[in-house]
Amino acid sequence: MKLFDVYPLNNITITKAKGSYVWDDQGTKYLDMYGGHAVISIGHTHPHWVLRIEEQLNKIAFYSNSVKIPVQQQLAEKLGKLSGKEDYQLFLISSGAEANENALKLASFYNGKKKIIAFSKSFHGRTSLAVAVTDNPAIVAPVNENENVIFLPYNDEKALEDCFAQRGDEISSVIIEAIQGVGGIIPATENFLQKIRSLCNQYNAVYIADSVQDGYGRSGQFFAHDYGRVSADVYTMAKGMGNGFPIGGILIAPHIAPKHGMLGTTFGGNQLACAAALAVLEVMEEENLIENAQKVGSYLLDRLAAITEIKNVRGRGLMIGFDVPEELKDLKKNLLYKQHVFTGEAKPNVIRLLPSLALTKDQASEFLEALEAEIASLTGAKKESERAVTV
Numbered sequence: 001m002k003l004f005d006v007y008p009l010n011n012i013t014i015t016k017a018k019g020s021y022v023w024d025d026q027g028t029k030y031l032d033m034y035g036g037h038a039v040i041s042i043g044h045t046h047p048h049w050v051l052r053i054e055e056q057l058n059k060i061a062f063y064s065n066s067v068k069i070p071v072q073q074q075l076a077e078k079l080g081k082l083s084g085k086e087d088y089q090l091f092l093i094s095s096g097a098e099a100n101e102n103a104l105k106l107a108s109f110y111n112g113k114k115k116i117i118a119f120s121k122s123f124h125g126r127t128s129l130a131v132a133v134t135d136n137p138a139i140v141a142p143v144n145e146n147e148n149v150i151f152l153p154y155n156d157e158k159a160l161e162d163c164f165a166q167r168g169d170e171i172s173s174v175i176i177e178a179i180q181g182v183g184g185i186i187p188a189t190e191n192f193l194q195k196i197r198s199l200c201n202q203y204n205a206v207y208i209a210d211s212v213q214d215g216y217g218r219s220g221q222f223f224a225h226d227y228g229r230v231s232a233d234v235y236t237m238a239k240g241m242g243n244g245f246p247i248g249g250i251l252i253a254p255h256i257a258p259k260h261g262m263l264g265t266t267f268g269g270n271q272l273a274c275a276a277a278l279a280v281l282e283v284m285e286e287e288n289l290i291e292n293a294q295k296v297g298s299y300l301l302d303r304l305a306a307i308t309e310i311k312n313v314r315g316r317g318l319m320i321g322f323d324v325p326e327e328l329k330d331l332k333k334n335l336l337y338k339q340h341v342f343t344g345e346a347k348p349n350v351i352r353l354l355p356s357l358a359l360t361k362d363q364a365s366e367f368l369e370a371l372e373a374e375i376a377s378l379t380g381a382k383k384e385s386e387r388a389v390t391v
């Protein structure tokens with residue numbers, strides 16, 4: 001049987017990982033500035049995470065949500081404490097798309113309305129509602145097209161106000177990433193997030209903070225929405241939550257009441273996933289990883305801003321992006337194959353950095369050296385070829 005070929009692959013097989021490094025089957029070591037797509041939060045194969053999973057595996061890995069699962073409650077308590085959302089309620093699922101799917105559905109159950117506001121360049125996942133609120137027609141199948149979704153420009157307060165003024169009574173929810181990830185690391189302004197909060201209050205709409213990529217400490221705050229000094233009604237989470245073990249969650253404000261049968265899933269909240277997620281929070285707290293993301297992130301942002309060949313350095317914490325000019329178009333590829341550094345990208349020309357929150361300052365410097373060396377090599381090669389043409 002062949003694999004369904006939907007992913008353009010790098011010709012690399014990773015067989016070992018530790019902290020912020022991975023090794024391929026030839027023994028080559030790579031610095032991981034991509035975190036397997038923002039998933040590795042506490043570092044690859046962290047010993048405490050491995051131990052907790054092993055211990056849980058030897059007791060029970062899975063039983064359905066038809067029985068009490070105390071580790072879910074332990075996870076909820078720890079999450080409430082670290083996120084500062086102790087009065088919120090937790091519903092557990094297994095991925096980011098599933099988190100957004102449930103959040104949008106819950107909002108509609110809550111206020112009985114249908115319309116959803118989403119923003120240009122958003123990415124919220126690939127299941128039916130999640131993809132319908134994603135601004136990329138190429139991944140929306142005809143069956144997912146949904147007339148209830150209204151796309152507005154990101155960070156445009158006037159457009160948002162006008163939309164609510166015209167159709168506020170129909171709007172069920174607003175879904176937004178506080179820092180757009182797939183869209184190219186674009187932070188929302190504080191004013192925009194505050195405007196969403198006040199309009200949602202005024203029109204009884206639900207503010208959904210998609211924190212799948214920018215949440216869980218990555219931005220240097222538990223939620224990137226915290227930079228707006230607002231509380232959302234629903235936070236969706238996944239990626240960093242399990243450090244690679246598939247788990248997602250939604251945090252639900254106290255005024256949204258549950259009802260039996262309203263939401264449900266087979267795998268969400270299973271014992272093994274909860275043990276992995278609990279280990280992540282324990283390590284984040286013990287090793288002050290949110291503070292580390294803030295500190296090492298600021299260092300990287302400052303140093304990157306001083307490199308004149310790259311443009312528009314931006315981001316928060318360890319969620320950083322910069323534009324790569326046309327003459328350095330091979331930068332990402334060369335970083336991987338020549339310098340042995342994994343980075344992420346956003347189309348058309350953005351390099352995205354999404355490393356583990358445990359990245360050290362030395363590892364950040366190691367990345368900067370590799371980046372500078374590769375830029376020098378690419379610009380040197382260009383000058384060389386220009387000289388050859390003139391001669």
Ligand SMILES: Cc1ncc(COP(=O)(O)O)c(C=O)c1O
Nearest residue numbers: 095096097123124125181212213
């Ligand atoms: C902001 C955001 N929301 C949702 C998702 C979807 O998450 P998943 O791939 O786990 O379904 C992603 C994935 O990249 C994301 O970046």
